[in-house]
Amino acid sequence: MRRRALLGALLTAPGAAAAASCGRGSAAAPAPPAVSVVVRDIAFDPAEVEVRSGDAVEWVFDDGGILHQVRGDGFDSGIVGGGTFRHTFTAAGEHPYVCSVHPHMTGVVRVVAAG
Numbered sequence: 001m002r003r004r005a006l007l008g009a010l011l012t013a014p015g016a017a018a019a020a021s022c023g024r025g026s027a028a029a030p031a032p033p034a035v036s037v038v039v040r041d042i043a044f045d046p047a048e049v050e051v052r053s054g055d056a057v058e059w060v061f062d063d064g065g066i067l068h069q070v071r072g073d074g075f076d077s078g079i080v081g082g083g084t085f086r087h088t089f090t091a092a093g094e095h096p097y098v099c100s101v102h103p104h105m106t107g108v109v110r111v112v113a114a115g
């Protein structure tokens with residue numbers, strides 16, 4: 001008497017749910033900046049930006065590791081050689097800032113009342 005062990009269990013596991021990989025989990029993600037200022041070639045580009053009250057400005061330090069700073073009245077990136085710095089402006093008016101490492105590097109954030 002021959003017994004066949006028919007282990008024909010072809011359990012083709014159906015591929016786990018077709019790649020729906022949206023991994024957005026941070027509920028308290030900061031609002032995207034209204035404008036970005038690139039710090040490059042020892043300058044702020046653009047040197048003048050205009051945002052509405054409550055908007056954020058983001059500086060992107062992209063100058064090959066050269067140290068820079070964004071320093072104004074009430075905001076200060078510290079002296080950094082890369083990364084980003086973000087500040088939300090609420091007070092309408094002009095907010096000048098400077099790089100302490102390169103005093104000729106200046107910029108202005110002009111804030112207008114939110115409509």
Ligand SMILES: [Cu+2]
Pocket residue numbers: 042067068069099100101102105
């Ligand atoms: Cu600088």
